[in-house]
Amino acid sequence: MSTAPARARRFVPALALLLLPLVACSEEQPPPTYSGSGYEDVAALMQKTLDRRARGLRTHDVRRFRRTLDRADAGLVAEQQTYFDNLTALPVGELRYELAADTITPVEGSEDYWVEVALVLGLDGYDAAPARTRDRFLFTPSADGRRLVVTSTTDHAWETAHPGNVQPWDLGPIRVAQTVGVLGIFDDATVRHAPAVLAAASSGRSDVRAVVGGGPDGAVTGVVVYSVRDPAFLRGLADQTVGDPDRADGLTVAVPVDGTDARLGVSSYRIYLSPRVLDQQAGVLGRLVRHELTHAVLGARGRGAPLWLSEGIAEYVSVRPMAPARRRLPARALDLAGTVRDVPGPAQFGGPDAEAWYAVSWWVCEHIAAVYGAPTLFSLLDRLADGADQNQVVPDVLGVTPAELAQRGVGLMQRTYSGQEHP
Structure with missing residues (x-):
């Protein structure tokens, strides 16, 4: 059960009738991973909302995206507007949501439900396959009772137990810069260094391949470079790097196709540069970028x-x-x-x-x-x-x-x- 506060609401007649089998069957709450016929309609409504959310992101349709949210919560709307702006700035090739219906969990004393959701996201030209990452959403009935809308995408207790899902675009506003074969993810403090970083990565790709070769995935030649201040992204890398990620000047990050199944391999290798190295001379920065690019090009080799x-x-x-x-x-x-x-x-x-x-x-x-x-x-x-x-x-x-x-x-x-x- 989430530690987030449950918000009690009066029943909306249309949705209450739809969920009558669930409400009438027992006074006891089912266990967190319960899945039964009483949740089939709930799951269908949730997936419909997620499909609309994904389409809004893919087509840059902010009105469609906002219709999937609990717009009575101004904080949620503002937070999700930032997320929308971030995602629509990326070169998205594939984006969809998959609902884990067997994780639907009712919040006692309300009409809310927690559920685990998988985002399937592929960056065009940068990922060999879309990456599947999990999150946990809270749904609630819409004001007209016809839909279920998202009222939270944050469950701190669940996220602590499932580290490694966070990407820079999940944390706050990002600034995106791109040149041929290089996608840079910055924030307001680091974006002024974007030209130098993109130049180092662009020339570095050719320099590294001249020594190492083309790498294991000939079809994917682009590289993603992160440089953001918020260390929350690094915390998910615990035990996956040499030494302390917070002290590293640079890291190569393997993004799995599915963090729950290592057999599916890696979607891409991305590079993280600590903001503290961005003021270095071009030669020093270029050397660091080439070091990390070597790891990225070698991949699993x-x-x-x-x-x-x-x-x-x-x-x-x-x-x-x-x-x-x-x-x-x-x-x-x-x-x-x-x-x-x-x-x-x-x-x-x-x-x-x-x-x-x-x-x-x-x-x-x-x-x-x-x-x-x-x-x-x-x-x-x-x-x-x-x-x-x-x-x-x-x-x-x-x-x-x-x-x-x-x-x-x-x-x-x-x-x-x-x-x-x-x-």
Whole structure:
């Protein structure tokens, strides 16, 4: 049962007659997942409202969209107007709602019903398949008693138990900017950086593909880049990223086709940029964008491979367009060099010296590319997918142990940067 307050209303005769089997059968409320013949008419009315809501969004028909709302609630109408403005600014290819009728839950003492709803949304040119995300809506009879209208799209308790559904356009006003192959999602504070972000992502796509190739989905070439202040979007990524998402400069976000069924795969890979990095020089921003684009283009390839390789490859690719003298190295990486005995593990990437360990991984990959050729990086990534034992695979592919490989990579890093100053 939701923690949201239930609003008692007097019965509207037309709808009360329609729901008579439900009202008359028992004084006891059914359990939350109850589904029976008494709810079939309720479900039909709800789906009709959802279909009208979806059509209003698809056709940019605000009057049709507003007719699906409880317009007696001014706060709801204002909130949903923002949502309408957000969705109609996106390049929507497919949009529909699906009702989970078996989750219809009456609110005791009222004519309201909670129900779980799935939004099926595909961004044209950016998603390989529409993404299906769940939410929980509250419905109530319309003033004339002929319809059920939406009176809330927020159930905090339910959303806490089902994280990962929120997108930036669900949180508040967004500003959308687009160029060929790049969709940028900003807010009022970050939109001034849109030209620089779009330029970095546009050129970065070509730079990354020149090294990595076209990626697993040849039909989908566009990339979505988020940069918004509200951290609520990141909270749904808990346990899905390395380290703390709130502290990350950039993240690559996998959007599943259906978060409840991993077998259906990924709709798209999107990029998040922290607002705090947007004031960086173009070269620094471009490098960060290329790093995340490398993860996005590789997609599921190498899933389960060790972090030192996947992050090292992303760093290796990110610096390729830069002159060697401009490839910044954290000073801490040189400080750590003498202590490196093996390739880093998850603890190093999540610790206070994470930036330095990223650099160590980068130079391990530089060593592999220099000695064995760049294609070997990707062959090794494929071999180490699905958690394969690196202590067996690395010697088989490279003829050295992971520890020897780490020390050779660090040695190359020291020789390259010896005597140079790096911030």
